[in-house]
Amino acid sequence: MEFFVTLAGPAKQRTACAIVGVYDKGTLSAAAEELDKRIGGRIARLVKRGDLRGKQGDLVMLADLTGAPVERVVVVGLGGRNSFKRKQYRKALASALGAVARTSAKDAVSYLGVDGVGDADAYAATRIAVEVVGNSQYRIPDHKTANKRQKPTLLKFGIAVSGRGDRGNAERAIGHGEGIVAGMGLMRDLANQPANVCTPGYLAKAARNLAQQHRKIKVRVLNEAECRRLQMGSFLSVTRGTHEPAYLIVLEYNGGTRGEAPTALIGKGVTFDTGGISLKPPPGMDEMKFDMSGAASVLGTFKAVATMDLPLNLVGVVPACENMPSGHATKPGDIVKSMSGQTIEVLNTDAEGRLILCDAITYARRFKPEVMIDIATLTGACVVALGNHLSGLFSNDDELAAALEEAGRRADDRAWHMPLGDEYGEQLKSNFADFANVAGREGGAITAACFLAKFTDGLKWAHLDVAGTAYLTGAQKGSTGRPVPLLVDYLLNK
Numbered sequence: 001m002e003f004f005v006t007l008a009g010p011a012k013q014r015t016a017c018a019i020v021g022v023y024d025k026g027t028l029s030a031a032a033e034e035l036d037k038r039i040g041g042r043i044a045r046l047v048k049r050g051d052l053r054g055k056q057g058d059l060v061m062l063a064d065l066t067g068a069p070v071e072r073v074v075v076v077g078l079g080g081r082n083s084f085k086r087k088q089y090r091k092a093l094a095s096a097l098g099a100v101a102r103t104s105a106k107d108a109v110s111y112l113g114v115d116g117v118g119d120a121d122a123y124a125a126t127r128i129a130v131e132v133v134g135n136s137q138y139r140i141p142d143h144k145t146a147n148k149r150q151k152p153t154l155l156k157f158g159i160a161v162s163g164r165g166d167r168g169n170a171e172r173a174i175g176h177g178e179g180i181v182a183g184m185g186l187m188r189d190l191a192n193q194p195a196n197v198c199t200p201g202y203l204a205k206a207a208r209n210l211a212q213q214h215r216k217i218k219v220r221v222l223n224e225a226e227c228r229r230l231q232m233g234s235f236l237s238v239t240r241g242t243h244e245p246a247y248l249i250v251l252e253y254n255g256g257t258r259g260e261a262p263t264a265l266i267g268k269g270v271t272f273d274t275g276g277i278s279l280k281p282p283p284g285m286d287e288m289k290f291d292m293s294g295a296a297s298v299l300g301t302f303k304a305v306a307t308m309d310l311p312l313n314l315v316g317v318v319p320a321c322e323n324m325p326s327g328h329a330t331k332p333g334d335i336v337k338s339m340s341g342q343t344i345e346v347l348n349t350d351a352e353g354r355l356i357l358c359d360a361i362t363y364a365r366r367f368k369p370e371v372m373i374d375i376a377t378l379t380g381a382c383v384v385a386l387g388n389h390l391s392g393l394f395s396n397d398d399e400l401a402a403a404l405e406e407a408g409r410r411a412d413d414r415a416w417h418m419p420l421g422d423e424y425g426e427q428l429k430s431n432f433a434d435f436a437n438v439a440g441r442e443g444g445a446i447t448a449a450c451f452l453a454k455f456t457d458g459l460k461w462a463h464l465d466v467a468g469t470a471y472l473t474g475a476q477k478g479s480t481g482r483p484v485p486l487l488v489d490y491l492l493n494k
Contacts, residue, residue, distance in 0.1 A: 001137055002156045003130055003178065005170045006109060007163070010035040014069040015158065016105035019096045021078040021112050022047065022054040031111035031160070032075065038068040043075055055079060056088060061099050074099050076112070085118035086412060089125065090132055097136045100154060109158035122166035123173045124410070129159050130177025131184075131485070138185055140192050140478055176308060180411075180488050183304030184481030186210075190296040191471060191479035195272035195289040200320035203269055203295055204247045207318070210299060214306035216255050222248040227359075234338040235359040238352040239321035241276055241329025246321035248363065249295075251302055253314040262313035263491065264369035266360045268353045268376035269295030269320035276323045276349030277331050290479065291353070293470035294375040295320060300484040305491060312494060317364045319356040323349070335433045339363060340455055345433040353378045354437060354448055358455045365459070371400060374452065375464045375483060381444030383468035391415040391483055392465035394449035400462050404490055411485035415464060418446060425450040 010018045011034050020032040026047035028036060036043040042062055046052040052060055058077030065073065076096045078084050092112055100108050113125040120128065137152045161170045190198055190206060204221045211219040224246050227236055232248070239246040249269070252262075270291040274280060280288070295318040302316055330336070334346045336355070339362040344355065353376050364372060382392040391408070393415035395401035401417050408414040424446045427439035435454065439447040449463050469482045 001134060001154070003174045004156070004158050005126070005167055005174065006158045006160050007167065010070065010109070010111055011038045012069065013109055013158070015107055015109045017072040017074060017100050017103065017108040018070040019074045019076065019108060019110040019112060021076050021092060022052055022058070023078050023081045023084070024054045026052065026054050027081065029078070029111070029115050031114050035068065035070070035073060039065050039073070040067065046075070053077065056091060057095065059095055059099055072103060072105060078112070082118070086120045086124065086128060089113065089117045089120065090128060090412065093129060093132045094136065097133060101136070101152060104153055106153055107156035107158070108154060109160060111160045114160050114162050121169070122161050123169040126159050126161070126170040126173035127177040128412070130174055131180055133157050134177065134181030135184065135481070138188060141189055143194070176492060179304040179308035180485050182307045183300035183484045183488060186303045187293070187296040187300030187484050188479040188481050190299065191290050191293050193289070198271055198289065198292065199244050200247050200269065200271055200322065201245065203271065203292065203318065203320045204249050206299060207249045207251055210251070210302055210306070216253055217302060217306055218252045218254070220250045222250065230339055230363065231337065232339045232359040233336045234344055235319050235321070235356045237330045237334070237336040237346065238276070238323050238355050241326040242322040242324040244322045246319070248360070249318040249320055251298070251316035253302055253305055255305070255309060255311050256313040260313050261370035262315045262367055263494070264315040264317065264364045264367060264372040265298045265301060265487070266357060266364060266372065266374035267295035267298035267316065267318045268292065268357055268378065269318045270323055270353060270356070271320060273323045273350070273352065274325060276329050276352060277325050278348045278350040279325055280350060284473070287471070287473060287477070290471040291377050292320070293377050293466060293479065296479070297375050297466070297470070297484050297487065300481070301487045301491070304484060304488045310491060312491060314491070315364060315367045315369060317360045319360045321356060323352045338455070342435070342454065343433040345430040345436045347436045348438045351438045351448070354451045357452055361452065361455045370460065372456070372459050372461045373464065373487070375466060377467040377470050378465045379445045379448045379467055381441070381448070382465040385445055386416055386468055388468045389414070391469045391486070392445050393417050393462065394420055394446070394465070395462035396420065396453060396456060397460045397462070400460055404462055404486065407490035407493060408486045411489040413482050413486040415483070415486060418449070420446065420449060420453060425453065
C-alpha cells in the first residue's frame with residue numbers, strides 16, 4: 001500500500017474514489033460541499049430527500065459522475081460536528097473503506113479529517129488513517145483449499161490536509177503509521193497461525209527472518225541445553241511435558257548510541273497452553289494458540305522500530321515453549337528453582353506464563369536496561385476485571401506507568417493502571433518453597449503481577465496483561481495486533 005498527503009480539494013484531485021463526510025442533520029463538510037458543486041448537487045439532494053442524515057453509520061456511494069475528476073464518491077455520516085473525535089473518525093473511515101473494498105478501485109483519497117478531528121491534530125489524524133487503512137488490508141494466513149480470501153484491490157491511498165503547515169507532520173505520521181501497521185501485521189500473522197504451525201521453533205525462525213530483513217537487528221536463539229546451563233529451572237519446568245523443544249529467543253536492535261541503556265521487552269511465548277497437568281476445560285481451548293501473543297507483540301514491535309529506523313536501543317527476550325500434559329510434565333506441588341536462585345512451589349501448572357517470564361526477566365538483566373516491560377496473556381482474571389477493552393498495566397514505577405498509559409491513549413490502545421501491594425504478594429506464601437506460583441482466585445491478575453515483581457528488584461519495570469485485548473473470540477476470532485501500537489508509541493515518545 002502506498003500512502004500520500006494531498007492539499008488538493010476533491011473538486012481537483014483525480015482519484016478512483018473520494019471519501020467525504022456529512023455531519024448530523026445533513027450538514028455537509030467543507031470537502032463534501034466543494035465536491036457537491038462539481039457533481040450537480042447530488043449529495044445535497046440525498047440530504048433533502050432524507051436519504052442521508054449524517055448520523056454515524058450512514059453511508060452512500062455515488063458513481064457515474066460527470067463534471068468531476070473522481071470516478072466514485074463515498075459519503076459517510078460523521079455524527080455531530082462537536083462530537084467528531086478520533087473514535088468517530090476511526091469508525092467513519094473503517095465504514096468507508098468497507099464500501100471501497102466492494103469496488104474495483106485501486107486508489108482513494110480521504111477528506112474526513114480536513115475539517116479537523118476534535119482530539120487529534122494533523123499528525124494524529126493521519127497516523128490513525130494509515131493504521132485503519134493498513135489494518136483493513138490485513139488478511140489472516142489462509143489454510144483453506146477453497147473460497148480463499150480475495151486480496152484487496154486498493155493499492156494507493158491519499159490523506160487530505162487543510163494547509164501546507166500540516167504537510168510535514170502528516171508525512172511524518174505516514175512513516176510512523178506504516179511502521180505500526182507492519183508490526184501489527186507480523187504479530188497477527190504469528191498469532192493467527194495454528195499451534196501445529198507456530199511452534200517455539202517457528203517463533204525462533206521468525207526472529208531470525210527479522211534479523212535477515214533488518215541489519216540493525218541481531219538474534220541469538222538458546223536451546224534447552226543452554227537454558228539448563230543458565231539454571232533456568234522455572235522456564236524448563238513448563239516445557240517438560242512436550243516433545244517440542246523450547247527456545248529462549250534474544251533480539252537486539254541497535255539504533256541508538258553505543259553504550260546507551262536499552263529498553264527491554266519480555267514476551268510470553270507459550271505457543272499452545274493446555275494447562276499441563278492442571279488441564280484446561282475443552283471449550284475454547286483452541287484459543288490457547290494465542291497464548292504466545294506477548295512474544296508476537298515483541299517481534300512486531302521490533303519490526304515496527306526497524307521499519308521506522310528509530311534512534312534507540314532495544315532488547316527483546318522471548319521464552320518460547322508449549323505447556324502439555326504427559327508422564328514427564330511438572331506436577332502440582334513440585335518445587336522448581338528459578339534462574340534467580342529463588343524456589344517456587346508450583347501449585348497450578350496452568351499458571352505457567354509467570355514461570356517462564358521470571359527466568360526471562362532475570363536473563364534480561366545482563367543488558368542493564370533502562371526500562372523493562374513484559375507483555376503476556378497472563379490471566380483470565382484480568383479479562384474478568386477489565387473485559388476486552390483495556391489491557392492491565394502494573395508497574396513498580398509510577399512515572400513509567402503514566403508514560404505507558406499516555407502512550408495507550410495516543411495510540412487508541414489503552415491500558416489501565418492496576419495496583420500492586422505487599423498484602424497481595426504475601427498471598428503467595430508457601431510452606432515448602434520461597435513462594436508459590438498462585439494465590440487463589442481473588443485478585444488473580446494482581447497476585448500474578450506480584451509474582452513477577454519478586455524478580456524485578458532494582459529494575460524500572462512494567463507488566464502488561466493483554467489476555468483480554470490481544471485477540472478476539474467468536475465470529476471475529478483472531479489476533480488484534482495489540483499492544484504493538486501502545487509499545488511503539490511509547491518508544492516513539494522516549
